[in-house]
Amino acid sequence: MRPLRLAVMLEQALEVGGGFQQPLNDLLWLRDWATQSGNEIVVYSPYPKTLEILKEFGIEGRLRKFGVLDHVFLFLKYCGPFDLVQIALKLRSPFERALIRDGIDVVHFTSTSKRHLLLYELPFIITIFDGCHRDALEFPEVRTFGEFERREILFRLASTKAAAVIVNAPELIDDLCRRYAMERDRAVCIPFSPSTYVSxxxxxxxxxxxxxxxxxxxxxxxxxxxxxxxxxxxxxxxxxxxxxxxxxxxxxxxxxxxxxxxxxxxxxxxxxxxxxxxxxxxxxxxxxxxxxxxxxxxxxxxxxxxxxxxxxxxxxxxxxxxxxxxxxxxxxxxxxxxxxxxxxxxxxxxxxxxxxxxxxxxxxxxxxxxxxxxFAQETEAGRLQFARHLVRLKHRLALTTR
CATH class of the missing domain: 3.40.50.2000 (Glycogen Phosphorylase B;)
Structure with missing residues (x-):
């Protein structure tokens, strides 16, 4: 069986703080997992600065920015009926076509990325840090000018369509199951770890x-x-x-x-x-x-x-x-x-x-x-569970024709 080729998306800027540091922790673990299991990871980021940081850890990333057509696809996706056009014409976004050209089998989003909406053929794994647009909707950063509605679309589709959903707390699994009917056995709980720079x-x-x-x-x-x-x-x-x-x-x-x-x-x-x-x-x-x-x-x-x-x-x-x-x-x-x-x-x-x-x-x-x-023990247990998910996913994808 050929190696699983996993795309790892680092889409949070360094200035986000913890939203950057935690995906970096995840990436470092995935690098070790790929080496030990005989699989491959390909790292993408829209930020040249992130690629420079990755070099400090011996990782060569690839720059992948959001193109104009990707934005068009995303806008039409939010509109809803565009799904029918994509299904009928089998349209792929430029983002997905680029990943397929790179031989990617699965896409792993290390944050709650809107780019999962651009995937029609490739399976994906999503990370959901919190549900605070529901928990604390008083704040404008999660409510105003369509932000709440945008998050609802992202969370609903991500939690139900993803091959696996990575969360950092058991109560978040309960919230996603209750709010979006997520299948509980698709959730993997991996607690946060201290930033590599601090630890x-x-x-x-x-x-x-x-x-x-x-x-x-x-x-x-x-x-x-x-x-x-x-x-x-x-x-x-x-x-x-x-x-x-x-x-x-x-x-x-x-x-x-x-x-x-x-x-x-x-x-x-x-x-x-x-x-x-x-x-x-x-x-x-x-x-x-x-x-x-x-x-x-x-x-x-x-x-x-x-x-x-x-x-x-x-x-x-x-x-x-x-x-x-x-x-x-x-x-x-x-x-x-x-x-x-x-x-x-x-x-x-x-x-x-x-x-x-x-x-x-x-x-x-x-x-x-x-x-x-x-938490270190719980993180290790969560990562082992995630590795088992990846093994099962690799086996099932080997049965497909792509």
């Missing part, structure tokens, strides 16, 4: 100090790495700092991440609260600097509304940094975080105060290491 970074005092000096930071700050979206809930964090200052407590905060339209409002709130001397916004940082920034922090504080899982807590646990996290995501955190109500600034302020009580930091470090080890 493999080594604590070197001089190097860490150089990173902090670059951004004019002193150790023992609160750290929140997140893009500036409304759902990231920076505003509640700022209100919590203002509440603490009213109690006579001054905490320094470091924010990093790319601006997704929320930065101006955050800047205005900082001025209104009079927090300018407590807060450093250092923008998007190099991935290699994240380990030092986590190690320099007294705690990761993450008030995001989107879950059920997130990458930063795993990265903080990986370097021994305590975590302050929403109680809504207790399933991920377990006992390895101080929990708070993400709708209540006072609750978050109290959680920050709790961090300073005797023995708390040490307890959280130990609990974080145990939690990370548990």
């Amino acid at each position: 493999q970074s080594t604590p070197e005092a001089a190097a860490d100090a150089a990173v902090l000096a670059k951004y004019r930071l002193e150790p023992s700050y609160l750290f929140y790495p997140a893009q500036f979206w409304p759902h990231k809930n920076h505003m509640t964090l700022l209100a919590a700092l203002a509440n603490l200052r009213e109690r006579g407590i001054t905490e320094r905060l470091v924010l990093c991440g790319s601006d997704r339209g929320g930065r101006n409002k955050i800047n205005a709130a900082i001025r209104t609260y009079g927090l300018s001397d407590q807060i450093s916004i250092i923008g998007f940082v190099d991935s290699a600097e994240l380990g030092a920034l986590y190690r320099g922090a007294s705690a990761l504080v993450m008030p995001s509304y989107f879950g059920p899982t997130n990458l930063p807590p795993l990265e903080a646990w990986a370097v021994g940094t305590p975590v302050i996290y929403p109680e809504a995501f207790k399933t991920q955190a377990g006992d390895a975080a101080i929990l708070f109500d993400y709708d209540d600034p006072r609750s978050l302020a109290d959680a920050i105060v709790d961090l300073r009580t005797d023995g708390t930091r040490e307890r959280l470090r130990t609990a974080g290491q145990l939690r990370l080890a548990q």
Whole structure:
């Protein structure tokens, strides 16, 4: 039986943060799987910068951008009746034709890609990180100007047509089965893993100090790495700092991440609260600097509304940094975080105060290491399940005529 040729799509830009780092983790595992199992992977990305990053890991990727005709196909696909035309004429999108020319058997999307809508012949595997357009539809980034409807089309077709659906939490499987009638046995749960850049970074005092000096930071700050979206809930964090200052407590905060339209409002709130001397916004940082920034922090504080899982807590646990996290995501955190109500600034302020009580930091470090080890075991089990899916898929495709 000839090797399975698996296309791996990396469609998230580096600036997305965790949405880039987790697919990179998946790719590195798939590379090892392909080597050990005698199969092949071909990596595609629309971003030249991503291809340069892949070279650091010894991976040669191929540039595959969205062409004009692909956009036309996608627009018509959203319109619905175009399906009938494609079926009658057996039309393939330029995207799919290019993959077939490359000898691809299966396409693996490492994010919830709209490009799966362009596949009529090739089977595909899809990754779904969350269902937050349903869970927190108050936020414009998942609701306005057709975004909610677009996501519904993507999620409904992806979860029912994909040969396998990769998720990061069991509760997400329940949601997809309930909302979109996904077949449960097609789901594979592979928990998030810390970014390779963080988990493999080594604590070197001089190097860490150089990173902090670059951004004019002193150790023992609160750290929140997140893009500036409304759902990231920076505003509640700022209100919590203002509440603490009213109690006579001054905490320094470091924010990093790319601006997704929320930065101006955050800047205005900082001025209104009079927090300018407590807060450093250092923008998007190099991935290699994240380990030092986590190690320099007294705690990761993450008030995001989107879950059920997130990458930063795993990265903080990986370097021994305590975590302050929403109680809504207790399933991920377990006992390895101080929990708070993400709708209540006072609750978050109290959680920050709790961090300073005797023995708390040490307890959280130990609990974080145990939690990370548990997720590592679950990730290994999920990847073995995924490998079995790929073996079955390879066998079935060998029976087809293509």
